[in-house]
Amino acid sequence: MTPHNDTRTFTLAAPRPVPTPAPAPVSPAVTAGANGVGLYLNRELSWLNFNQRVLNEAADPRTPLLEALKFLAIAYANLDEFYMKRIGGLKHQIAAGVTALTVDGRTPHQQLRLCSAEMARFQIEIDQIHETLMVAMGKHEIIVENCRNLNDRDRRVLRKKFSRQILPLLTPIAIDPARRFPFVSNLSLNLIVALNKSTGPSPQLARIKIPDATHVPQFLHVGPGHRYVGIADVISNNLDLIFPGLEVVAGLFRITRNAITRNDPNGAADLLEMIAGELRDRKFAPVVRLQTSPDVSSEIRAMLAGKLGLIEAEDVFVAKDMVALGALMELAGLNLPKLRHPPHRPVDNAALGAHRDIFTAIQTAGSILLQHPYEAFVTSVKRFVREASRDADVLSIKMTLYRTSADTRFIDYLIAAAQNGKQVAVVVELQARFDEAANIAWARRLEDAGIHVNYGVLGVKTHCKTILVVRREGDRLRRYAHFGTGNYHAGTALLYSDVGLLTCDEILASDLTELFNHLTTRWRAKRGYAQILAAPMAIKNAILTRIEREIDLHSPKSPGLVRLKTNALEDVDITDALYAASRAGVKVELLVRDICRLRPGVPGLSENITVTSIVGRFLEHARIYYFRNAGDDEFFIGSADLMRRNLERRVEVIVPVRDAPARRLLAQVLQTQLDDTRNAWVMNSDGSYTRRQPAKTGARATIGSQEHAIRAARKRQVRPVSTRKSFARNTGMGA
Numbered sequence: 001m002t003p004h005n006d007t008r009t010f011t012l013a014a015p016r017p018v019p020t021p022a023p024a025p026v027s028p029a030v031t032a033g034a035n036g037v038g039l040y041l042n043r044e045l046s047w048l049n050f051n052q053r054v055l056n057e058a059a060d061p062r063t064p065l066l067e068a069l070k071f072l073a074i075a076y077a078n079l080d081e082f083y084m085k086r087i088g089g090l091k092h093q094i095a096a097g098v099t100a101l102t103v104d105g106r107t108p109h110q111q112l113r114l115c116s117a118e119m120a121r122f123q124i125e126i127d128q129i130h131e132t133l134m135v136a137m138g139k140h141e142i143i144v145e146n147c148r149n150l151n152d153r154d155r156r157v158l159r160k161k162f163s164r165q166i167l168p169l170l171t172p173i174a175i176d177p178a179r180r181f182p183f184v185s186n187l188s189l190n191l192i193v194a195l196n197k198s199t200g201p202s203p204q205l206a207r208i209k210i211p212d213a214t215h216v217p218q219f220l221h222v223g224p225g226h227r228y229v230g231i232a233d234v235i236s237n238n239l240d241l242i243f244p245g246l247e248v249v250a251g252l253f254r255i256t257r258n259a260i261t262r263n264d265p266n267g268a269a270d271l272l273e274m275i276a277g278e279l280r281d282r283k284f285a286p287v288v289r290l291q292t293s294p295d296v297s298s299e300i301r302a303m304l305a306g307k308l309g310l311i312e313a314e315d316v317f318v319a320k321d322m323v324a325l326g327a328l329m330e331l332a333g334l335n336l337p338k339l340r341h342p343p344h345r346p347v348d349n350a351a352l353g354a355h356r357d358i359f360t361a362i363q364t365a366g367s368i369l370l371q372h373p374y375e376a377f378v379t380s381v382k383r384f385v386r387e388a389s390r391d392a393d394v395l396s397i398k399m400t401l402y403r404t405s406a407d408t409r410f411i412d413y414l415i416a417a418a419q420n421g422k423q424v425a426v427v428v429e430l431q432a433r434f435d436e437a438a439n440i441a442w443a444r445r446l447e448d449a450g451i452h453v454n455y456g457v458l459g460v461k462t463h464c465k466t467i468l469v470v471r472r473e474g475d476r477l478r479r480y481a482h483f484g485t486g487n488y489h490a491g492t493a494l495l496y497s498d499v500g501l502l503t504c505d506e507i508l509a510s511d512l513t514e515l516f517n518h519l520t521t522r523w524r525a526k527r528g529y530a531q532i533l534a535a536p537m538a539i540k541n542a543i544l545t546r547i548e549r550e551i552d553l554h555s556p557k558s559p560g561l562v563r564l565k566t567n568a569l570e571d572v573d574i575t576d577a578l579y580a581a582s583r584a585g586v587k588v589e590l591l592v593r594d595i596c597r598l599r600p601g602v603p604g605l606s607e608n609i610t611v612t613s614i615v616g617r618f619l620e621h622a623r624i625y626y627f628r629n630a631g632d633d634e635f636f637i638g639s640a641d642l643m644r645r646n647l648e649r650r651v652e653v654i655v656p657v658r659d660a661p662a663r664r665l666l667a668q669v670l671q672t673q674l675d676d677t678r679n680a681w682v683m684n685s686d687g688s689y690t691r692r693q694p695a696k697t698g699a700r701a702t703i704g705s706q707e708h709a710i711r712a713a714r715k716r717q718v719r720p721v722s723t724r725k726s727f728a729r730n731t732g733m734g735a
Contacts, residue, residue: 037637039579039605040597040688042104042569044086044111048118049387051078053615053681053689055122059129062678065140065339068333069133076126076325079119080256082188083289087115090257091288103572105598116314130328134321137304139340142226142331144219147237150229154222155237158229161220164201164230169215172242175205181307186257186285189232189324192292192300193239196247199205204247210235210252218327226334230322251296251322253304256289291317341617344710346376346494353379358387358502359471362480367503369662371669373484373618374713376492381467382502384482385410386471389417395477396423398468398516401442401488402461408490411442415449425452427519429462454520457651460536462519464653465641468512476623479509483532483655485622485637496621497706499637499660499669500604501655505683507531515653535652539640540573546627546634547577551584553630560586561628563670567596569622572642576714583609591673592683593620595643601685606615611683612692614673616706624666625654635666668712669705678704 057063058071093108101107106114134144147155172193173182184190189210198289208594210232212218217229236250287308292301305316309575322328351368355361362368370380385411388394397417404410418424428443430436446453456462465484470477488500503509511529533539547562554560563579569575570592575598578588588609590598600609614620625636638654639647657663673680677694684690694702 030475038105039599040104040572040575041103041599042106042111042114043595043597044090044115045118046595046597047082047086048115048122049687049689050613051075051082053123053613054078055125055129056691057615058133064341065133065136066332066336067339067341069137069328072129072133073326073328075330075701076328078109079122080260080326083119083181083256084186084259087112088260088285088288090115091258091286098581109154113314116609118311120314123317123319126325129324130321137331138304140336142334142336143228144331144469145222145227145229147229148235150222153395157246158220158222158234159238163241164235166211166216166235167238167241169211170208170235170242172206172208175207175409182257184287184308185209185550187254187324188212189252189254190251191232191235191250192296192304193243194249194297194300195243196249206243213327215331218324219328219330219574226336228331230327241538249295251300252293253288253301254291254323255308256291258285258288260285269386289315289317291319291323293317294320344373344379344617346373347713348379349375352502353381357391358384359391359480359504362502362504363478365659365661367501367505367656367657367662369659370484370500370502371665371713372498372500373494373496373575374709377490380495380502381482381484382408382410382490383490384469384480384502385413388423388471388480389413389420391471394422395470395471395472396425396468396470398425399467399488400427400462400464400519400713401439402429402463402465403439403487403489403492404442405489405491407487410488411445414451416734418449418451425454425516425520427454427456427462427516430523431461432454449531451500452520456519460649460651463646463652464515464534464651466512466515466653468509478504479513480504480570481505481509481512483508483512483638483653492621495619497618497709499622499624499666500565501542501657503659508662519651531639531656533636535640535650536648539587539638539652539654540571540596540647543574543625543642544577546629547574547581547586549629550586550627551581554584558630559628560584562586562588562589563624563626563674564588564642565591565622565624565670565673567593567623567641569644569706570595570597570641571647572597572644574642575645578609579605582606589670589674591620591670596683599685599687600683609715612674612676613681613683613689613704614676614679615681616679616704618706622669622672623654626666633663633667635663637666669709672708673705676705678702679706680704 054071055075058068058075060068060113063071090108090112094112098108102111123452127536128383137143147158150158168447175181184207188522191206191210193206195206197204216231220231220234221227222229232252236446239248239250286311289616290305290308301316310316346557349368349370351365352358352361355364385397385399387399394417395416397445399410399414401410414424414426426446428439430439430443443453467482468479471480480502482500482502484500486493486496486500507530511532514529515532515534520658528538533542548561560581562578569592578598581588583605586608590596590609591614592611596611598606598609598611600606600611623638623640627634635657636654637657638652640652640654642648656667677692680692681689682692
């Protein structure tokens with residue numbers, strides 16, 4: 001990492017793991033098929049442990065200052081989503097009287113209590129890191145001022161901005177016994193204002209919603225240089241223009257609503273209407289958390305909690321400083337290169353750049369592995385759909401859409417394809433959490449253009465990322481396919497680490513045709529797929545079978561090896577199979593980004609298993625599954641995480657990778673991450689994590705696997721990839 005002239009002085013202790021309560025000790029004699037208590041880590045606490053690793057990036061002095069600010073905002077936003085989905089789900093279970101134990105032996109109430117304690121600790125640490133970063137920013141002359149500390153001229157400038165740009169957007173609403181408590185939207189920042197009349201016995205209250213970032217900046221620039229004032233501070237110090245002649249005392253509050261609704265898609269006659277109803281329900285869903293600034297009095301805080309239906313003390317948090325730290329993303333985006341990571345510009349995939357049209361490139365190579373964001377999404381996947389929409393020889397395009405964005409322009413390309421006379425079919429997943437409204441809009445726009453839109457298989461989410469293009473070439477039809485691990489979204493393609501496969505392999509394309517027929521008709525294919533593995537029918541069993549095969553083939557001369565890279569390992573059956581492999585002597589190397597139920601390094605159970613988590617400038621999102629198979633290596637990539645919901649309640653696809661250059665690249669990705677000494681955290685047997693430290697000094701030892709991937713992608717443009725034989729020697733994988 002290049003020097004960034006950081007002068008931060010951290011007063012925090014060294015980054016520490018989340019203190020996950022250790023399960024009961026595991027006897028070497030205990031098998032993985034026992035009652036589960038002690039063998040598995042808790043899902044919720046495991047995820048909170050992941051968010052601790054994200055937060056530690058904000059506290060790490062090696063992280064450039066503005067990048068640290070970004071990690072702080074990300075960790076804060078992650079907690080918002082955790083509260084909406086996971087805490088909300090636990091509260092639903094408790095309200096329904098659920099007392100069943102999880103596989104780690106905890107009731108919903110016990111999990112809620114443990115999570116609440118962690119959240120309280122998180123709030124303290126977040127406040128400390130925020131304060132430290134603000135001091136460090138001040139040393140670089142990036143200052144977030146308080147209105148009261150400004151000179152008269154700057155206050156006048158801000159008052160004018162307030163009058164012209166903010167005041168017209170504000171709607172103060174009185175709070176008193178004669179009026180219903182005003183509706184407060186999820187995650188909105190609000191002022192609670194106490195109005196003191198000289199003639200009145202007690203203050204009146206009013207609520208003012210702070211305009212969000214889609215309407216006005218959350219930090220207003222003032223004076224020369226990088227000096228800013230938070231929008232809530234500006235409003236608070238100009239309340240006399242709203243309440244003239246009154247003494248006012250204002251504080252901030254923010255609520256989080258439950259994202260879990262009770263709608264049942266299996267009973268919905270119209271999925272589109274069901275999802276629209278779910279969005280309406282979520283808007284008015286119960287409140288699960290209240291956050292206030294310290295200047296909100298205990299009496300008013302209690303009043304707010306009561307009005308919002310919160311009765312538990314652990315659901316109310318007092319933030320030391322700014323309540324909505326997610327707004328710090330604005331400051332993290334400042335154009336100050338010395339305080340950021342070196343700029344990254346994805347390179348064009350070398351195999352694609354060598355040909356005028358993408359179909360010739362795929363034909364020439366047979367299959368092309370893509371690695372985002374190191375290789376450009378725009379000149380590969382986006383180009384694939386764009387050229388297909390315009391190519392006179394393309395007859396049809398089929399595509400799954402889980403999440404996308406307006407700037408990706410896939411919707412425009414698909415509509416253009418239909419207008420150009422091509423047959424277009426799109427499977428839109430309406431139940432993509434927090435993207436439902438956008439996906440409804442995309443679906444209606446596609447339907448208005450005459451495109452066949454299907455919402456997949458009722459009762460399961462369509463989570464696979466696939467595209468199928470049929471093209472007439474002479475007297476035959478050739479099919480081209482894309483299989484990916486990430487969404488068709490231009491924004492996340494720059495931020496998430498994913499892989500994808502462009503191919504004209506006839507067997508894979510034939511399988512994908514069958515899959516689309518299943519998605520658009522809801523009929524099960526009469527035969528199984530020849531090569532692809534699809535959930536909810538086949539992926540789980542295929543992985544379990546391959547783990548068992550590694551056990552059967554394992555010997556001192558040909559040791560078994562399983563390498564799995566996934567976002568989460570939550571499925572108990574997969575966990576048990578990996579325990580069995582370890583007991584049989586098979587080496588199991590797991591790259592798990594966040595949730596992991598498995599406990600590595602337990603004598604007699606998992607001493608042959610390691611778990612590594614990579615946290616860096618890009619969000620690790622690729623799923624890569626490798627089995628040594630006695631030297632006849634198998635690689636798969638796809639959309640499925642090792643979670644029960646993905647394997648049993650979603651349409652997922654993983655696809656075998658047989659092309660030699662692609663396999664070499666996948667092997668390199670796995671090996672480099674397993675060797676990482678900058679961004680890697682190693683799980684201990686109790687579920688805590690320790691950051692891996694380099695055994696050697698020097699620039700190469702201190703850069704992480706993601707920086708290695710950036711450099712490797714650049715090198716692939718100028719020289720061939722090393723031979724499989726030499727790479728096998730370097731990685732220890734079969735030749």
